[in-house]
Amino acid sequence: MSRPAPNDPRRSRLMAQVRQKDTAAERRVALILRGLGIFYRKNVRSLPGSPDLANKHKRWAIFVQGCFWHHHRGCRRATVPKTNQAFWVEKFGVNRRRDAHAVRALRRDGYRVAFVWECELDRPEALAKRLSEILETRCIDVC
Known part of the structure; x- marks a missing residue:
């Protein structure tokens, strides 16, 4: 994946502030x-x-996904920037393939895997209920 040359210093500063963990x-x-x-x-x-x-x-794993960065299907936060669209579409595809590869590997090792999307945090009670159901039982739920 080729990266675009940063052409806007303000945009570069903004993107550098995005946390990874x-x-x-x-x-x-x-x-x-x-x-x-x-x-x-x-x-x-x-x-x-x-x-x-x-x-x-207990063999479970949770990935907390940003709706924009992991391109949450059907979510209003999963937009594609108008500038350099080809780069962003490729970037989102790479992120999703990497996520899928990790989930397959974890499941092969016997892990239950769940995604929590950033937009789900708007309803913390519903998220708490979903997480307790997934983690306390043998339920598997990958969204």
Whole structure:
């Protein structure tokens, strides 16, 4: 994947501020899990895809996805920038393929895998219910 040359210093500064781990969304999901009494580790690098939250003993992993960066289908936040559209479409495709590869590897290893989308944090009660159902039972739910 070729990267465009930064042509706007303001845009470059803005993009440099985007966090890759310990994001606000990850912290909010961690708070929900703590409230449910569910134990986890953050950014588990020893697992495929370095899940944002995981419990190796109970064999589950959660990826907290930004709707824009991982192009959440059907979400109003999953826009494609008008500038350099070809680059962005390719970038979103690469992100989604990488996510799918990590999920397959985790499932092969016997893990339950869930995605929490950034837009789900608008309804924390519903998200808490979904997470408790996924993590407390043998339910699998990948959105």
